[in-house]
Amino acid sequence: MRRDTGWWLLIAPAFLLLTLVYIAPIAQVLAISVMEPSPGLGNYERLFTSESVQRVIVTTLRICIITTAIALLLGYGLAYVIALATERARRWWLLAVLVPLWISVLVRAFAWVTLLRRQGVINEGLIAAGVITEPLALVWNETGIVIGMVHYMVPYAVLPMLAAMREVDPRLLAAARGMGASRGFAFSRVFLPLSMPGVIAAGVLVFIFSLGFYITPALLGGGRTLMVAEWIKLQILDLLRWGLGAMMATVLVLAILATLVVFSRLVNLRRLFGGGA
Amino acid sequence: MSHALALHGVTKRYGNFVAVDRVSLDVAAGSFLTLLGPSGSGKTTILMAIAGFTVPDAGRILLDTKDITALPPEKRDFGMVFQGYALFPHMTVAENVAFPLRVRGMGRAEREDKVRAALDLVQLSALGDRRPQQLSGGQQQRVALARALVFDPALLLLDEPLSALDKKLRAELQEELRALHRRVGRTFVNVTHDQDEALSLSDQVAILNHGKLIQTGEPAALYERPATRFVADFLGKSNFLEATAEGGVLHLGGLDLAQADAPASGPVLLSLRPEKIALLADGETAANVAPGKILSWSYLGAGYSLVVDTPMGPLRASLPSWRAPIAPAEGLAVRLGWAADAAVAVAEDPA
Numbered sequence: 001m002r003r004d005t006g007w008w009l010l011i012a013p014a015f016l017l018l019t020l021v022y023i024a025p026i027a028q029v030l031a032i033s034v035m036e037p038s039p040g041l042g043n044y045e046r047l048f049t050s051e052s053v054q055r056v057i058v059t060t061l062r063i064c065i066i067t068t069a070i071a072l073l074l075g076y077g078l079a080y081v082i083a084l085a086t087e088r089a090r091r092w093w094l095l096a097v098l099v100p101l102w103i104s105v106l107v108r109a110f111a112w113v114t115l116l117r118r119q120g121v122i123n124e125g126l127i128a129a130g131v132i133t134e135p136l137a138l139v140w141n142e143t144g145i146v147i148g149m150v151h152y153m154v155p156y157a158v159l160p161m162l163a164a165m166r167e168v169d170p171r172l173l174a175a176a177r178g179m180g181a182s183r184g185f186a187f188s189r190v191f192l193p194l195s196m197p198g199v200i201a202a203g204v205l206v207f208i209f210s211l212g213f214y215i216t217p218a219l220l221g222g223g224r225t226l227m228v229a230e231w232i233k234l235q236i237l238d239l240l241r242w243g244l245g246a247m248m249a250t251v252l253v254l255a256i257l258a259t260l261v262v263f264s265r266l267v268n269l270r271r272l273f274g275g276g277a
Numbered sequence: 278m279s280h281a282l283a284l285h286g287v288t289k290r291y292g293n294f295v296a297v298d299r300v301s302l303d304v305a306a307g308s309f310l311t312l313l314g315p316s317g318s319g320k321t322t323i324l325m326a327i328a329g330f331t332v333p334d335a336g337r338i339l340l341d342t343k344d345i346t347a348l349p350p351e352k353r354d355f356g357m358v359f360q361g362y363a364l365f366p367h368m369t370v371a372e373n374v375a376f377p378l379r380v381r382g383m384g385r386a387e388r389e390d391k392v393r394a395a396l397d398l399v400q401l402s403a404l405g406d407r408r409p410q411q412l413s414g415g416q417q418q419r420v421a422l423a424r425a426l427v428f429d430p431a432l433l434l435l436d437e438p439l440s441a442l443d444k445k446l447r448a449e450l451q452e453e454l455r456a457l458h459r460r461v462g463r464t465f466v467n468v469t470h471d472q473d474e475a476l477s478l479s480d481q482v483a484i485l486n487h488g489k490l491i492q493t494g495e496p497a498a499l500y501e502r503p504a505t506r507f508v509a510d511f512l513g514k515s516n517f518l519e520a521t522a523e524g525g526v527l528h529l530g531g532l533d534l535a536q537a538d539a540p541a542s543g544p545v546l547l548s549l550r551p552e553k554i555a556l557l558a559d560g561e562t563a564a565n566v567a568p569g570k571i572l573s574w575s576y577l578g579a580g581y582s583l584v585v586d587t588p589m590g591p592l593r594a595s596l597p598s599w600r601a602p603i604a605p606a607e608g609l610a611v612r613l614g615w616a617a618d619a620a621v622a623v624a625e626d627p628a
C-alpha cells in the first residue's frame with residue numbers, strides 16, 4: 001500500500017497538470033452542454049428535432065466516410081508500392097509521403113484553393129485542353145473539402161498499412177505462386193487478408209482525424225458546407241449558443257470513443273488471424 | 278506419374294559473384310535427390326531455379342524432355358516445402374492444404390476428399406481445424422508436406438525441411454519422409470547441410486561447394502569413394518595422409534604404406550576413415566601399422582574417439598566402447614592398424 005502511495009506522489013504533478021488542462025475543460029464542456037441555456041437535456045433533444053443539427057452530422061459523416069475510403073484506397077496502393085520497393089527506393093518514397101506532413105495545413109489548404117478555383121491551374125488547363133467548356137466547381141463545396149482532406153490523410157493511411165505489409169512474410173507469396181496461384185490470386189487470398197489489420201488501423205485513424213477536422217473544411221468549404229468542428233465554432237464564437245456547441249463537442253468525443261471501442265474489438269480479430277508474430 | 282529432371286550447365290550470377298557455376302544434374306523419375314553443401318554453396322539458389330523463382334543466367338532445366346527454364350513458377354506444377362514452411366497464418370490447417378486445389382478451381386466435394394486424404398497421409402487428420410501457430414514444429418512440417426503433395430505435383434522440392442526441428446524429431450521425420458517418398462513414388466529434390474540426413478534419405482546425393490557441383494552419387498558410393506578432400510571431409514570424418522609414391526611404394530613419416538592401387542610415383546593424398554582404423558592387440562598385425570601415443574580422447578556413448586600421435590602425424594581413430602580392449606588415457610602407447618584397401622586416394626580441391 002505504502003509503495004503505491006509513493007508512486008502516486010511521483011506521478012501526481014503530471015496527473016494534476018493533465019486534470020487541469022485536459023480533463024477539467026472536457027468536464028466543463030460536458031457541464032455546459034447540460035446547463036446552458038437552462039439545466040436539462042434540452043440541447044441533446046436537438047439531435048432528434050433540429051434539422052440543421054442533423055444536417056451537419058450527416059454531412060460530416062458523409063465527408064468522413066468518403067475521405068476515409070479514398071485515403072485508404074490511395075494509401076493502400078502507395079503502401080503496396082513502398083513495401084515492394086528496394087531498400088533505397090523505399091527511403092525516397094517514405095520521404096515523399098512524409099514531407100507534406102511538415103507543411104502547415106493552412107499553406108496546403110490555400111495551395112489547393114489556388115489549384116482548384118474557377119481560374120485555377122486545373123480548370124484553366126482542362127478548358128485549354130478542350131475537355132470542358134465551363135469551369136468545374138472544385139472548391140468551396142464538398143468536393144474541395146474531400147480533396148483537401150484526402151491529401152492531408154494519405155500519409156496517416158500509408159504508415160499503419162505499410163507497417164502491416166512489411167510484416168507479411170514474402171515467402172508466403174512465393175509459396176502461393178509455387179502452388180500455382182497467379183499474382184492476383186496470391187494477392188487477394190494471401191497478401192490482402194494478412195495486411196487487413198493495417199487497413200483497419202489506418203481506417204480508424206483517418207476516420208477519427210477526419211471527424212474533428214477544422215482548418216481544411218473551413219477554408220475549402222468556403223463556409224457553405226459545414227462540418228462539425230466549424231459548426232461548433234460558429235455556435236460558440238459567433239452565435240454565443242454555448243450549450244448547443246458544447247453538446248455537439250460532447251457528441252464528437254463520444255463518437256470518437258465509440259469508434260475506438262469498435263476498433264479494439266477488431267484488433268482482437270487480428271490475434272485470431274494470427275497476423276504479425 | 279513421376280517425372281525426370283535434368284539441369285544442364287545452370288549458372289546464376291549476382292553481380293560479379295557466381296552463386297551457381299555450371300551445374301549439371303540428372304534426377305531419375307521417382308528418385309530422391311539431395312543437394313548437400315555448406316552454407317552459401319548455392320543449394321537454395323539451385324532449388325529456386327528448379328522451382329522457377331530465379332531464372333538462371335545460363336543453362337537449361339528440363340522436365341522429362343520439356344525445357345522449363347523460362348516457365349514461371351505457377352505454371353510448373355511443382356510442390357514445394359519452404360525453409361520455415363511458409364504456412365498461411367490466416368488459414369486453418371485444412372484451408373492451407375486446400376489452397377493449391379482452390380487455385381486450380383477444384384469443386385468443393387473433390388477438394389474436401391483430397392484434403393482429407395493428404396492429411397491422412399501425414400497423420401494429421403485430427404488437426405484440420407487448427408491454425409498453424411497452434412501446432413508444434415513437427416506438425417507444421419507435416420502440414421507443409423501435405424500442402425505440397427495434395428495436388429499431385431510433378432516434382433516435390435524441399436528446402437531444409439527438417440532443419441528447424443530438434444534432433445530426435447528430425448530422426449523421426451527423416452524416416453517418415455523416406456516412407457512417404459516410397460508411398461507416393463514422386464521425384465523428390467531435397468536441400469540440406471546435414472550430412473546424416475543426406476545419407477539416410479537419398480537415392481542420390483549431389484555435393485556442392487562454392488556454387489560448383491563436386492560429386493554426385495549414391496550415398497554409400499560417396500562415403501566410400503569420395504573424389505576430393507572436400508567430399509571426404511564434409512561427408513563423415515576423415516584422416517588425410519599426404520604421402521609420396523616412389524616405385525609403387527608410398528612413404529609417409531618414415532614409414533612405408535601398403536595401399537591398394539597406389540600410383541607409381543608422385544604425391545598422393547589418402548583419405549582414411551577413423552572407423553577403419555583398428556587398435557591392434559599385442560602380437561596382432563595389419564597391412565599398415567602405426568605406433569603412437571594417445572594425444573586426446575573423448576567418450577561418445579557408442580564409442581570412443583581417439584586422437585593418436587603417430588610418426589605420420591595425429592590420426593583420429595574410433596573405438597567401440599562396449600568391451601573396449603583398453604581404457605583410453607592420455608599418453609597411453611597404442612598401435613594402430615588398417616587394411617591396404619581401407620584408405621582411398623582423393624584429389625586435392627582446386628583453391
Ligand SMILES: Nc1ncnc2c1ncn2[C@@H]1O[C@H](COP(=O)(O)OP(=O)(O)OP(=O)(O)O)[C@@H](O)[C@H]1O
Nearest residue numbers: 291294296314315316317318319320321322323470
Ligand atoms: N539475391 C541475392 N543477391 C546476392 N547474392 C545472393 C542472393 N541470393 C543468394 N546470394 C548468394 O549466393 C550464394 C548462394 O546462396 P544460397 O542461398 O543458394 O546458399 P545455400 O547453399 O542455400 O546456403 P544455406 O545453407 O545457408 O541456406 C551465397 O553466397 C549468397 O550470399
Ligand SMILES: [Mg+2]
Nearest residue numbers: 320321322436
Ligand atoms: Mg539455403
